Amino acid sequence: MSENEKLLVVKDLVTTFATPGGPLPAVGGVSFDLDQNETLGIVGESGSGKTVLSRTIMGLQPRTNVTVSGSALLNGFEVVGASERAKRQIWGTDVAMVFQDPMTSLNPVMRIGKQIDESLRVRHGMSRSSAKHRAIELLELVGIPSPQQRYSAYPGQLSGGMRQRVVIAIALAGSPKLLMADEPTTGLDVTIQAQILNLLDELKERLKMSVILVTHDLGVVATRTSRIIVMYAGRIVEMGTTRDVFQDHRMPYTRALLESSPKVASPSHTRLVTIPGRPPNLLKLAAGCSFAPRCAYATDRCRQERPELQPAGDPGHLFACWNPLPTTRGATPQ
Amino acid sequence: MLRYVIRRLVMLLGIVFVISVGSFYLIHLLPGDPAVVILGTGATPQNKLILYKQLGLNRPIYEQYFTWIGNVLHGNMGTSFISQTSVASTIRAALPIDVELIVLSQILAFAAAIPLAMRSSRRPDGPLDRILGATSFTLLSVPSFIIIVLLVLFISIKLGIPHTGPSSYVTLSSDWIANLESLALPAFTLAIGSFVVYYRVLRSDLIATLQEEFITMARSKGISQRRIMWRHAFRPSSVALLGSAGVNIGGLLAGGFVVQYLLAIPGLGFTLINAINMSDYLLVQGIVLVVSVGVVLINFIFDFIINIVDPRISRE
Amino acid sequence: MNELLEEVSLVERPEKNKPLGILFWVCVGWVALNVFGAIFANVLPLQNPLFENFSAVNAGPGLHHLFGTDDLGRDIFSRVVYGSRVSIAVGVGAMLIGFGIGAPLGMLAAYRRGRFDMVLTTVMYILLAFPAIIATIAVLSFWAPRGLAKIILVIGLASVPLVYRVIRTATMSIATKDYIIAAKVQGATDRRILVKELLPNVTPIGVSFLLIGVATVITLEGALAFLGLSVNPPTPSWGNMINEARTVMAQNPWLVIFPSLALCLFLLCLNFIGDRLRSHFDVTEVKL
Numbered sequence: 001m002s003e004n005e006k007l008l009v010v011k012d013l014v015t016t017f018a019t020p021g022g023p024l025p026a027v028g029g030v031s032f033d034l035d036q037n038e039t040l041g042i043v044g045e046s047g048s049g050k051t052v053l054s055r056t057i058m059g060l061q062p063r064t065n066v067t068v069s070g071s072a073l074l075n076g077f078e079v080v081g082a083s084e085r086a087k088r089q090i091w092g093t094d095v096a097m098v099f100q101d102p103m104t105s106l107n108p109v110m111r112i113g114k115q116i117d118e119s120l121r122v123r124h125g126m127s128r129s130s131a132k133h134r135a136i137e138l139l140e141l142v143g144i145p146s147p148q149q150r151y152s153a154y155p156g157q158l159s160g161g162m163r164q165r166v167v168i169a170i171a172l173a174g175s176p177k178l179l180m181a182d183e184p185t186t187g188l189d190v191t192i193q194a195q196i197l198n199l200l201d202e203l204k205e206r207l208k209m210s211v212i213l214v215t216h217d218l219g220v221v222a223t224r225t226s227r228i229i230v231m232y233a234g235r236i237v238e239m240g241t242t243r244d245v246f247q248d249h250r251m252p253y254t255r256a257l258l259e260s261s262p263k264v265a266s267p268s269h270t271r272l273v274t275i276p277g278r279p280p281n282l283l284k285l286a287a288g289c290s291f292a293p294r295c296a297y298a299t300d301r302c303r304q305e306r307p308e309l310q311p312a313g314d315p316g317h318l319f320a321c322w323n324p325l326p327t328t329r330g331a332t333p334q
Numbered sequence: 335m336l337r338y339v340i341r342r343l344v345m346l347l348g349i350v351f352v353i354s355v356g357s358f359y360l361i362h363l364l365p366g367d368p369a370v371v372i373l374g375t376g377a378t379p380q381n382k383l384i385l386y387k388q389l390g391l392n393r394p395i396y397e398q399y400f401t402w403i404g405n406v407l408h409g410n411m412g413t414s415f416i417s418q419t420s421v422a423s424t425i426r427a428a429l430p431i432d433v434e435l436i437v438l439s440q441i442l443a444f445a446a447a448i449p450l451a452m453r454s455s456r457r458p459d460g461p462l463d464r465i466l467g468a469t470s471f472t473l474l475s476v477p478s479f480i481i482i483v484l485l486v487l488f489i490s491i492k493l494g495i496p497h498t499g500p501s502s503y504v505t506l507s508s509d510w511i512a513n514l515e516s517l518a519l520p521a522f523t524l525a526i527g528s529f530v531v532y533y534r535v536l537r538s539d540l541i542a543t544l545q546e547e548f549i550t551m552a553r554s555k556g557i558s559q560r561r562i563m564w565r566h567a568f569r570p571s572s573v574a575l576l577g578s579a580g581v582n583i584g585g586l587l588a589g590g591f592v593v594q595y596l597l598a599i600p601g602l603g604f605t606l607i608n609a610i611n612m613s614d615y616l617l618v619q620g621i622v623l624v625v626s627v628g629v630v631l632i633n634f635i636f637d638f639i640i641n642i643v644d645p646r647i648s649r650e
Numbered sequence: 651m652n653e654l655l656e657e658v659s660l661v662e663r664p665e666k667n668k669p670l671g672i673l674f675w676v677c678v679g680w681v682a683l684n685v686f687g688a689i690f691a692n693v694l695p696l697q698n699p700l701f702e703n704f705s706a707v708n709a710g711p712g713l714h715h716l717f718g719t720d721d722l723g724r725d726i727f728s729r730v731v732y733g734s735r736v737s738i739a740v741g742v743g744a745m746l747i748g749f750g751i752g753a754p755l756g757m758l759a760a761y762r763r764g765r766f767d768m769v770l771t772t773v774m775y776i777l778l779a780f781p782a783i784i785a786t787i788a789v790l791s792f793w794a795p796r797g798l799a800k801i802i803l804v805i806g807l808a809s810v811p812l813v814y815r816v817i818r819t820a821t822m823s824i825a826t827k828d829y830i831i832a833a834k835v836q837g838a839t840d841r842r843i844l845v846k847e848l849l850p851n852v853t854p855i856g857v858s859f860l861l862i863g864v865a866t867v868i869t870l871e872g873a874l875a876f877l878g879l880s881v882n883p884p885t886p887s888w889g890n891m892i893n894e895a896r897t898v899m900a901q902n903p904w905l906v907i908f909p910s911l912a913l914c915l916f917l918l919c920l921n922f923i924g925d926r927l928r929s930h931f932d933v934t935e936v937k938l
Contacts, residue, residue: 105551629781
């Protein structure tokens with residue numbers, strides 16, 4: 001597939017926050033692309049820059065104290081450097097976001113119906129009544145019972161899971177081509193989590209969207225994505241098909257992440273392995289691999305020289321490591 | 335919501351009761367025989383008898399209170415022995431002037447505070463925010479009696495603009511343009527005090543609200559900045575603004591005497607000061623009661639508005 | 651977006667206590683100078699503020715009379731210095747009464763909670779609903795004869811509910827912190843916790859509120875003086891100087907401008923010090 005048919009092409013994207021402690025590179029040079037109708041997972045611990053990355057891709061970073069460089073071509077539109085006014089044209093219609101915490105992402109003093117049909121009326125010029133009609137349809141689509149009544153409820157009157165469905169309905173209002181889901185289930189009960197994820201899956205098929213699923217939980221992305229990006233300290237450390245990342249990962253961090261997430265298959269009371277140490281302070285990044293201080297395989301080279309992404313063998317499978325884990329596929333390339 | 339309103343109403347009644355007892359008891363702070371003090375030079379035995387009957391001064395104090403409150407509830411707050419007019423009618427004549435002054439000043443204050451707070455909250459610590467921050471902080475320390483004196487000094491005396499100086503009040507019914515001119519300086523003075531409070535409160539709440547995730551969410555819908563500010567940020571940021579407006583408007587009713595006094599505008603404040611200077615105690619008592627109840631009522635109304643604006647509050 | 655930053659950084663934020671800054675110390679110096687002038691006005695080489703020099707009436711500012719003279723030939727500079735006495739005495743005196751009663755009650759109520767707190771807080775909130783300005787005016791106008799002590803007492807008592815509320819809220823936010831609970835669990839006596847743990851933490855909030863309170867009371871005294879409800883002339887106070895000067899301000903504007911300037915500068919400095927202390931100790935805004 002040639003590049004201009006891709007829905008999203010990200011190249012050398014860097015997002016730096018100006019903080020009282022100095023410039024903070026939250027995203028430190030990220031490149032990847034996304035096909036139409038594809039579901040991509042972005043995985044990493046909190047602090048890995050995945051949330052900032054997802055917002056930068058759609059140009060939704062804070063308006064002050066942030067600088068962005070590189071390129072993010074979304075459906076032919078260059079997001080980096082675009083004015084707020086220009087970005088408004090793609091927000092909602094080309095790309096929409098499902099936010100992390102439905103407790104804070106809905107306006108508490110605005111009826112939920114108004115929050116859904118606002119963009120229909122303002123952006124798509126729909127009349128009051130047809131916007132309302134469409135909003136109720138959307139509420140039904142995301143599985144909210146008795147949508148007629150819920151239309152005029154305040155967010156505080158709904159449960160967390162219902163609120164997240166409303167957030168999804170808002171995101172779907174403009175029929176976006178790309179849906180960003182940033183930890184869409186973090187604040188919810190486990191049973192509700194699965195419901196919301198299944199809903200996203202189903203909607204993706206029905207509405208022919210691409211989805212970027214951002215999460216810290218590998219279990220969430222295992223069955224729902226075709227490809228996975230693993231992030232650490234603002235950079236991609238491994239990227240490949242879901243199968244590659246789960247079964248043939250080469251970067252020790254990916255393995256640590258896998259071992260630290262609970263698996264249904266393992267016997268009960270299995271001890272989870274925690275990753276020792278803390279994510280690095282992005283204000284004081286060392287010269288070498290940022291994972292080196294926590295890595296069991298780290299050598300002097302790891303501490304002095306940063307590994308770049310290199311191909312692992314399977315097409316599209318990349319990793320950044322000086323001492324990669326042995327491949328599970330018999331022969332190592334080279 | 336209904337339970338909340340009922341609870342507040344019960345509290346309101348309690349407070350009004352306490353206020354009425356306080357206002358009633360003021361008479362007994364007077365040294366010596368209150369009748370003699372109230373009547374002043376007109377303390378003839380005949381007048382004394384009338385006053386004793388009117389106030390029930392020879393009966394136990396709680397009975398006196400019930401007689402008094404009964405009269406007040408029937409709109410009878412006594413007749414001033416100084417001016418020979420009924421206290422209620424004097425208050426009825428003065429109160430509309432206060433209301434007009436407050437309404438004018440609030441229109442000015444909100445018209446300036448809301449747009450400026452919105453502008454400066456979008457760029458906290460930007461040039462506009464810094465200038466307005468320093469200006470409003472300085473104005474916070476300038477009492478209204480100084481502002482009005484300086485305004486009179488420069489505008490009505492140095493520039494000689496008509497209808498703005500002391501004792502040039504024109505009633506609304508006789509000439510509304512001249513009336514507005516004569517209220518311009520006091521309304522502006524009161525507006526400055528209100529503006530400073532509203533601007534600072536709204537600015538800091540807006541800055542906090544604009545950090546909220548739901549604002550980013552609104553942004554991601556692709557709607558205009560203006561719409562985000564007015565439809566999404568303003569309402570959740572206006573709780574403290576409304577609260578301080580309630581307190582402030584009550585304060586203007588109670589503290590508006592300063593500007594009225596200087597310009598001899600015959601509102602309640604001016605009438606109160608005159609009554610104090612003339613030792614017209616029944617009128618003072620009446621004004622204290624009306625103003626206090628007014629202040630409490632204003633606070634109650636604003637509490638109610640806050641609940642409508644932010645449904646989260648009564649739910650808690 | 652703050653959450654976002656916290657998420658990406660996960661670093662110990664740099665100390666956020668703002669430095670006090672040079673302007674803070676300028677203000678402290680100005681307040682100290684005023685207080686010094688007020689206390690030692692008698693011994694300072696000032697002209698008698700009541701001396702009427704009819705050979706120099708309504709003189710403009712000059713070398714002999716720094717701020718000029720008023721319509722009775724009295725020296726304005728000396729009257730401004732003497733005038734600060736009333737303002738400062740009322741401001742400080744009233745706040746001492748307000749804090750003397752309101753602060754211990756507020757701390758105790760917040761620490762004890764229960765019925766004691768409930769009853770006291772209800773009473774205070776009812777009192778708070780009573781408009782303080784009008785109550786002060788009413789009492790001062792009925793309670794003859796007026797004098798400085800009475801003014802201080804009435805304003806001081808009127809401020810008690812406000813002080814109570816601020817101190818109670820401040821104490822409560824601290825009393826629920828873990829280290830206080832830990833001290834309780836370890837069996838520290840109530841007195842020890844109140845004096846050793848709570849008091850040092852409430853003090854910064856109290857001090858910044860106290861300064862802003864003094865400024866507010868001084869404004870109120872000025873307004874009362876303006877209405878002739880404060881100390882009687884010829885004793886100068888900033889408020890009654892402005893009031894007396896109104897009638898002649900067309901001829902001699904200095905008479906209004908100097909006491910106004912003195913009053914505003916003093917208030918500005920008090921407010922500024924209070925505000926800076928508040929943000930220095932990172933206290934959330936408490937409204938007066």
